[in-house]
Amino acid sequence: MREALEKAKARFDELTSQLSDPAVVSVPAELKRVSKERSSLEALVTAARRYDDVLRRIAEDTALARSEKDPELVAMAKAEIEELERARAGLEEDLPRLLLPPDPLDQKSVIVEIRAGTGGDEAALFASEILRMYMKYAERHNWRAEVLSSSSASGIGGVKEAIVAINGEGAYSRFKYESGVHRVQRVPETEASGRIHTSAITVAVLPEAEEVDVEIKPSDLQIDVFRASGPGGQSVNTADSAVRIRHLPTGLVVQCQDERSQLKNKAKALKVLRARLLDMEIQERERKLAATRKSMVSTGDRSAKIRTYNYPQGRVTDHRIGLTLYRLTHVLEGDLDEVINGLFNAEQAERLAASASASGGAS
Numbered sequence: 001m002r003e004a005l006e007k008a009k010a011r012f013d014e015l016t017s018q019l020s021d022p023a024v025v026s027v028p029a030e031l032k033r034v035s036k037e038r039s040s041l042e043a044l045v046t047a048a049r050r051y052d053d054v055l056r057r058i059a060e061d062t063a064l065a066r067s068e069k070d071p072e073l074v075a076m077a078k079a080e081i082e083e084l085e086r087a088r089a090g091l092e093e094d095l096p097r098l099l100l101p102p103d104p105l106d107q108k109s110v111i112v113e114i115r116a117g118t119g120g121d122e123a124a125l126f127a128s129e130i131l132r133m134y135m136k137y138a139e140r141h142n143w144r145a146e147v148l149s150s151s152s153a154s155g156i157g158g159v160k161e162a163i164v165a166i167n168g169e170g171a172y173s174r175f176k177y178e179s180g181v182h183r184v185q186r187v188p189e190t191e192a193s194g195r196i197h198t199s200a201i202t203v204a205v206l207p208e209a210e211e212v213d214v215e216i217k218p219s220d221l222q223i224d225v226f227r228a229s230g231p232g233g234q235s236v237n238t239a240d241s242a243v244r245i246r247h248l249p250t251g252l253v254v255q256c257q258d259e260r261s262q263l264k265n266k267a268k269a270l271k272v273l274r275a276r277l278l279d280m281e282i283q284e285r286e287r288k289l290a291a292t293r294k295s296m297v298s299t300g301d302r303s304a305k306i307r308t309y310n311y312p313q314g315r316v317t318d319h320r321i322g323l324t325l326y327r328l329t330h331v332l333e334g335d336l337d338e339v340i341n342g343l344f345n346a347e348q349a350e351r352l353a354a355s356a357s358a359s360g361g362a363s
Contacts, residue, residue, distance in 0.1 A: 001099065012042070015041070016038060019031075019035065058085065103173070109171050109172070109207075111166075111271070112175060112178070114131050114162045114203055117199070117201050119184075119198070121156050122184070130201060143167060145164055147162060150162040180306030180307070182307050184201075184308075184309045207279070220247060221247060223266070225262055226244065227242060242257035243255060256269040310328070316339070318339055325338060
């Protein structure tokens with residue numbers, strides 16, 4: 001650990017120097033890259049320097065306690081050593097976690113896809129509630145949420161499918177735990193006997209891809225335009241503004257009809273297509289990693305039941321970490337941090353265990 005901390009401190013100092021280098025400052029992209037890397041090391045380096053200071057003070061106080069003749073000064077030194085040892089233990093617990101390399105995707109914005117599954121109208125209503133929950137959660141974190149595409153379930157106010165972009169630094173680091181099957185247990189308004197029904201929706205969270213992340217050749221695209229339609233199939237636009245894009249190498253199809261402008265619909269559809277193509281690459285990478293490391297927090301497995309929302313009991317249960325909260329109303333209002341923090345901590349613990357295991361195997 002000591003070698004890794006020294007490397008991190010040296011790199012941090014190097015990056016700090018670069019921020020005053022005219023050759024870096026004059027190039028916005030390079031300045032952004034250096035600032036971002038320095039920022040990512042700041043918490044680790046701050047903790048490492050505090051750790052060095054604690055170790056130095058423990059050594060000084062220990063030497064004083066051994067050599068000093070004044071009983072009062074010896075007692076003061078020993079009391080300070082006890083306090084410093086507690087600080088040392090805390091830092092030795094935190095530093096391995098801070099040394100873990102960050103997920104390179106964590107700072108990205110996200111595309112969230114919500115689809116009603118089993119349960120008919122109830123699933124569509126639940127999908128609209130989860131969409132609202134995510135919009136509220138984004139608002140709490142000062143991220144901008146924009147619905148890229150949605151299809152309504154006619155007459156009930158539900159949503160069959162919705163695709164929303166959450167724009168903001170670090171959005172993926174929080175939303176990535178939401179991929180999977182979400183279940184709702186409640187009595188539908190139309191249920192006369194009061195029987196509890198179980199419905200489900202699926203959520204897919206994709207890191208937003210920039211053009212540099214995914215190359216799309218124009219020759220790989222088949223683009224069709226058509227008239228947008230509303231509930232019941234009626235035309236809602238007299239011009240061919242809706243856009244459907246097929247990515248020929250993969251067969252992926254994306255369409256967007258929410259805007260009146262064909263150009264805007266095409267831009268939104270391409271944004272979703274890029275995100276899905278990047279996600280395919282990530283999923284393939286995860287499949288290869290899974291051969292050597294089984295993930296406890298299954299961020300990628302969208303067939304997995306990850307969470308249940310039980311209305312009669314006011315309960316939310318995340319099945320991956322066994323967390324149950326009796327705060328359903330607050331969670332649906334976007335108060336997701338307790339759940340997300342639990343998933344983050346579980347993932348960090350798993351990564352630390354894997355890192356320790358790998359270090360042990362290498363030694």
